Amino acid sequence: MKQLSIIVPIYNTEKYLRKCVDSLLEQDLDDYEILLINDSSPDSSIDIMKEYEEKFPNIIRIFSKENGGLGDTRNFGIPYAKGKYVTFVDSDDYIKENSLNRLCTKMDNEDLDILVYDFVKEYDNVDFIHEQAMEIIDDKHYVLSTPNACNKMFKTSIFQENGVRFPTKIWYEDLAVIPGLVKYTKKIGYIHEGIYYYQFRSQSIMNQVKYNPKMLEMINSINNLSPYLDEYPLELEFLSLHHLFYGSSLRLLPFKKYDELETCLKTHENNFPNWDKNPYYNAKPKLYKLFCMCLKKRRFLCCRLLMWTRKIISRRKS
Numbered sequence: 001m002k003q004l005s006i007i008v009p010i011y012n013t014e015k016y017l018r019k020c021v022d023s024l025l026e027q028d029l030d031d032y033e034i035l036l037i038n039d040s041s042p043d044s045s046i047d048i049m050k051e052y053e054e055k056f057p058n059i060i061r062i063f064s065k066e067n068g069g070l071g072d073t074r075n076f077g078i079p080y081a082k083g084k085y086v087t088f089v090d091s092d093d094y095i096k097e098n099s100l101n102r103l104c105t106k107m108d109n110e111d112l113d114i115l116v117y118d119f120v121k122e123y124d125n126v127d128f129i130h131e132q133a134m135e136i137i138d139d140k141h142y143v144l145s146t147p148n149a150c151n152k153m154f155k156t157s158i159f160q161e162n163g164v165r166f167p168t169k170i171w172y173e174d175l176a177v178i179p180g181l182v183k184y185t186k187k188i189g190y191i192h193e194g195i196y197y198y199q200f201r202s203q204s205i206m207n208q209v210k211y212n213p214k215m216l217e218m219i220n221s222i223n224n225l226s227p228y229l230d231e232y233p234l235e236l237e238f239l240s241l242h243h244l245f246y247g248s249s250l251r252l253l254p255f256k257k258y259d260e261l262e263t264c265l266k267t268h269e270n271n272f273p274n275w276d277k278n279p280y281y282n283a284k285p286k287l288y289k290l291f292c293m294c295l296k297k298r299r300f301l302c303c304r305l306l307m308w309t310r311k312i313i314s315r316r317k318s
Contacts, residue, residue, distance in 0.1 A: 001082060004085045005082060005086045007035045007087070007089070009074055009088075010037060010045050011040075013043075026098065027100045028100070029101040032100065033081075033083060034056075034061070036060060037077050038065070039065060039073040045091075046064065063076065068168055068169065071168045071169070078159045085155060086153070086159065087154065090150055093150065093197055107155075114154050115191065116145060116151065117153075118191075118194045119148065134190045138188075139185070139188060139232075145179075147239075149166075152178070170214070171218070179235075179239060183228045218248050219244060222268075245264065246292055249264075249265075
């Protein structure tokens with residue numbers, strides 16, 4: 001068994017792929033593998049993959065499959081993973097050099113099921129913003145942490161032995177799965193260090209400049225997550241509030257998609273009618289709570305003004 005498997009789904013990212021793979025090779029870990037999975041990419045990514053496989057046959061394995069999206073491509077790679085641990089890296093991102101050995105050592109020494117680390121948002125190779133993934137190291141705060149598959153290392157057995165897979169052909173597949181993995185864990189760890197570098201792309205799923213109806217798939221993600229968090233009702237309620245209620249409004253209000261926003265708001269309210277009593281919500285800043293109260297009363301114009309105010313404040317701080 002290898003120490004670590006790195007699963008890299010690849011689709012139309014030839015511009016970023018070399019930087020991604022180079023970062024995975026610039027490591028101080030010997031016994032690991034990199035699974036490069038071509039999701040029927042229309043560009044020259046497969047040629048780059050073959051080039052790296054020829055140079056590093058003992059580390060890199062390549063696969064090709066029919067196009068199925070990010071979740072489907074990750075799922076494809078999971079059964080092929082031979083590592084004790086597994087991590088996911090998107091092909092337009094990269095990781096910090098000489099970090100993998102330290103992560104695997106911490107997993108070993110503390111017998112962790114999941115290790116969380118911070119990520120860094122990179123804007124145009126100039127601005128780097130470090131984002132903290134967790135505040136307190138416990139199961140409840142793991143559920144509430146950034147629901148991203150890529151800033152974590154997992155025991156491979158969590159996926160292989162429990163049949164855990166990502167939803168396919170939907171957005172927000174990480175949210176639908178990652179918080180719920182707490183169900184299969186005994187111990188979670190955290191390193192407060194920027195290990196994963198997310199290269200900011202204006203046209204990515206999380207940064208849409210045009211409305212896309214797939215934004216409503218946030219509802220599917222929350223519904224998929226619910227059965228895994230029956231022991232964490234307050235955390236599930238807040239996840240629904242933060243992503244489906246608050247988060248969906250940030251995505252839909254700029255496009256004035258009020259009917260679509262109403263669908264998201266009502267879904268949350270029907271599932272959690274007393275959400276405004278949630279302790280995590282009540283611990284939030286006043287501006288956050290004011291925004292949610294305006295949503296509750298359907299004061300969408302007020303919400304848009306608050307969003308504008310928030311942008312002004314953020315620009316002044318930066």
